[in-house]
Structure formats: C-alpha cells, structure tokens
Amino acid sequence: MPLRRPHRLSLAALAGAAVIALGVAVPAAAAPVPPVGPSVLTETAAAELVPAVTAAAGDALAGTWFDDGRLMVGVWDPAPAAVLGALGATPVLREGPRRDPSAALRALGGRTAAGLPDGLASYGIDPRTEQLVLDVVEGPDAGRLAGELTAGLDPAVVRVERVPAVPRRQAAVSGGDTISDGSRRCTAGFAASDSAGDWVITAGHCLRGSATWYAADQSTIGSGGRTAGDGVDVGAIPVEQGSASPTVAGTRVRGTSVAPVGSSVCLHGSTSGRSCGTVQRTDVTVNFEGEQQSGLTAVGACAREGDSGAPYITSGGQAQGVHTGAGGSGNCTSYFTPVRTATSALNLTLTTG
Numbered sequence: 001m002p003l004r005r006p007h008r009l010s011l012a013a014l015a016g017a018a019v020i021a022l023g024v025a026v027p028a029a030a031a032p033v034p035p036v037g038p039s040v041l042t043e044t045a046a047a048e049l050v051p052a053v054t055a056a057a058g059d060a061l062a063g064t065w066f067d068d069g070r071l072m073v074g075v076w077d078p079a080p081a082a083v084l085g086a087l088g089a090t091p092v093l094r095e096g097p098r099r100d101p102s103a104a105l106r107a108l109g110g111r112t113a114a115g116l117p118d119g120l121a122s123y124g125i126d127p128r129t130e131q132l133v134l135d136v137v138e139g140p141d142a143g144r145l146a147g148e149l150t151a152g153l154d155p156a157v158v159r160v161e162r163v164p165a166v167p168r169r170q171a172a173v174s175g176g177d178t179i180s181d182g183s184r185r186c187t188a189g190f191a192a193s194d195s196a197g198d199w200v201i202t203a204g205h206c207l208r209g210s211a212t213w214y215a216a217d218q219s220t221i222g223s224g225g226r227t228a229g230d231g232v233d234v235g236a237i238p239v240e241q242g243s244a245s246p247t248v249a250g251t252r253v254r255g256t257s258v259a260p261v262g263s264s265v266c267l268h269g270s271t272s273g274r275s276c277g278t279v280q281r282t283d284v285t286v287n288f289e290g291e292q293q294s295g296l297t298a299v300g301a302c303a304r305e306g307d308s309g310a311p312y313i314t315s316g317g318q319a320q321g322v323h324t325g326a327g328g329s330g331n332c333t334s335y336f337t338p339v340r341t342a343t344s345a346l347n348l349t350l351t352t353g
Contacts, residue, residue: 041088043264044316046071047257053089056080062094063127066262074130094130099157101125104132107153109285109294116287119145121166121327122335124284124298127261131159133281135327138162166287167327167335178270179221179237179309181210187270187310188221189322190253190339191244192236192348198244199236199348202309203324204228207235228345231293233324234337236346246353249274253352254317256339265299265320267334269307277301277334286335288325295341297321302332312336319350 041049046066053073054061062074070090075081076098081091108123119142121135134149136142146160179188179202186206192199204227212223227235246253249268259265259279266276277300285294299312303326310323321336343350 040069041066041071042069042316043259043314044257044318045088046263047259047314047318049088050258050260052087053084056083056087062098063125063130064089064260065128066260067128071260072128072262074127096156099130099154101130101132101157104153104157105283108132108134108149111149112285112292115290116285116292117145117149118166118287118290120149120287121163122284122286122296122298124281124296126159126281129159130157132157134158134160135163136160137165163328163333165327166289167325167333168289168331178216178306179206179213181206181213184210185270185306186308187268187306187323189309189311190248190319190342191246191351192343192346193351194348196238198239198241198351199346200239200244201234201236201322201342201346201348203322204233204235205324206308207237213237226346228342230345232295232337232341232345233293234322234342234345236348244351246351248311248313248319251313251315252317253313253319253350255319255352256350257314257318258338258340259314259318259320263314265301265312265314267299267301267303267307267310267312267323267336269303269310269323271304271306272302272310275301275303275334277332280333282338284335286325286327293324293335295338296324296335297338299334299336300332301334302326302330303334304331312339 049071057080060075060077060080062076065072072092073084073089074092076094084091119137123134126133136146150158189201192201207225207227213221222237222239225237261279264278280298282297284296284298307323312320319339321338322342323336326334
C-alpha cells in the first residue's frame with residue numbers, strides 16, 4: 001500500500017459546530033504547579049510509581065506520562081500537588097474548566113460500535129494534553145468525516161490529526177525467518193505457559209488458517225495453536241516443554257510493569273530487528289483495513305511486514321505487548337496489544353526469568 005506523509009489537523013469550534021481547520025494550534029492544556037521537589041526517575045522507577053500517584057491524585061487525576069526523567073501527573077485541583085511531589089512525581093495543573101476525554105472516548109466508541117469508517121485510522125486518549133486524538137486518513141473527505149465523528153463533543157477535548165493511510169497488520173507472505181507456516185512469516189513473541197505446557201505468543205491474525213510453524217532452519221516449532229476472541233489480536237503456538245526461552249533478543253523478561261506514555265520501549269521484529277520509540281497513547285482503537293481493534297497501545301517505532309507477533313519490551317525487561325500492525329508516515333506508528341491483555345485473553349501465564 002503506498003504511503004503518503006501526514007499533516008496535522010486541529011479541531012476548533014465554529015458557530016456552535018465542530019469544524020476541522022488546518023494549522024490551528026491546540027491551546028496549552030496544562031501549567032506546572034510550583035515545584036515541590038520533583039525527582040529524576042528512571043523509566044522503570046516511573047512505571048512502578050504510577051499506581052501510587054494514581055491513588056494519591058484520586059478524582060483530580062488528569063493523565064500521567066513520562067518526560068525527561070520525570071513522571072508527570074496532570075491534576076485538575078492543586079490540592080494533591082504536595083503529596084504527589086513527595087512521592088517523587090511532578091504535578092501539572094490543567095488550565096481551564098475540567099474536561100473528560102474518557103466521556104468523549106465512550107461517545108466515539110458508541111458511534112463506531114458497528115464498525116470504523118474507512119477514513120478513521122485510530123483514536124485514543126493523549127494523557128499529555130488530556131485530549132481524545134483521532135487519526136483521520138488525509139483526503140478530500142477527511143474534514144467531513146472528522147466533523148461527523150466529533151459533532152457535539154467538547155472541542156477542547158478533541159484533537160484531529162491526519163495520517164497517510166489506515167494501519168496494516170504485518171504478517172508477510174514469505175518464509176524462513178523466525179516463525180513461518182510455509183507461506184507467511186511472522187515473529188515469535190513472549191514465552192508463556194499453562195497447565196497443559198509451554199506456548200509462544202504471537203499475533204492472532206498470523207495463526208488463522210495455519211497448522212504447523214517452523215523456525216528459520218525449518219525445524220518444527222509447534223503445530224496447532226489457539227487465538228483469543230473478542231477482537232484481541234493474539235494467539236499462541238504450543239511448543240515442547242522448556243523450548244521457549246523467557247528472553248527477548250538477549251534481554252530477560254522480568255515482569256509486566258506498564259511503561260507510561262513518554263517512556264521508551266523496543267519492538268524486536270523478525271524483519272525490522274530492534275526498533276525503539278516512545279509510547280504515544282494507550283487504549284487506542286485502530287482501523288485495520290476495515291476491522292476494528294480496541295485497547296491497543298501506540299508507539300513511535302517503525303515496523304515492517306513480517307513483524308506481526310513481535311514482542312515489545314523495556315530496557316529493564318518489562319514485557320509491554322505483542323505487535324499487531326503499523327501505520328503513519330513510513331509505518332512508524334506501531335500498535336501492540338498489551339501483554340496483560342494478551343495473557344488474560346489466552347488464559348496463559350507469562351514466563352519470566
């Protein structure tokens with residue numbers, strides 16, 4: 001599929017209706033609270049701190065993200081600032097009246113429940129601006145579509161961006177690299193297990209119609225497999241006991257602490273190799289060539305055909321998710337199913353070491 005470079009769109013209110021306008025800057029959504037001793041954190045430490053600051057902020061919480069050694073915590077009320085600072089986070093006071101991107105997300109989810117329009121690539125919340133972001137495929141109908149989808153929503157809550165095309169899942173028609181069923185090539189993900197034995201997790205769309213999977217040397221990895229339901233694009237291949245290593249490109253899988261938005265994670269694909277970028281959004285709904293998939297995480301990392309099923313992991317060994325596809329300019333916005341969603345949907349336990 002040919003790719004074109006994206007342009008940004010911002011949503012503005014005009015005569016009481018949502019109107020899309022090119023080149024309109026989004027107003028500053030937050031202002032810093034007076035410093036209370038923010039700490040310089042590693043990405044691992046920031047991820048471990050998220051549950052505590054979420055609880056401390058309570059109803060005032062307005063997003064968390066990682067930025068240059070700091071765990072930023074948006075708040076609608078300055079009252080929790082001192083506690084958040086004492087925990088090691090950096091509170092950010094949102095300007096303007098309180099807004100609710102989650103409500104806008106639910107509204108849009110209702111409007112697209114029957115299926116995503118062809119021109120809507122994805123949508124999800126950006127915690128840095130506390131906005132619902134829609135990625136709309138550029139073209140003559142982009143403005144009309146964005147206006148219809150966002151009609152009646154608070155313009156301050158919504159941001160529309162243009163992308164060159166809808167994302168694509170990335171199982172390649174080639175063989176012999178990492179895992180192949182003889183006609184398609186994908187990527188082995190994380191090792192997992194259940195009472196029946198050991199498994200290798202990969203993308204669900206890789207397993208459809210496949211029977212036996214082979215390694216690059218044509219040795220058999222496993223036969224059969226299972227896929228998750230309810231629109232979760234993950235599957236698992238049964239393997240011999242002990243043959244699935246709890247490592248990703250030499251990094252041992254230590255756990256599943258979720259990397260906050262702004263943190264760096266790396267995809268390890270059979271085609272792309274190691275491809276790293278920052279987490280952009282979570283809980284994203286994506287249009288994969290007419291098939292809707294929700295609950296994904298978007299990462300600013302490039303991916304290529306054959307990377308489907310690839311694992312995403314942090315430098316500290318925290319498993320993040322399973323690659324399902326990519327879009328944007330140069331296929332450099334990638335999407336993964338969170339690993340906790342994957343293991344839950346497959347009734348498996350992640351293997352760590």
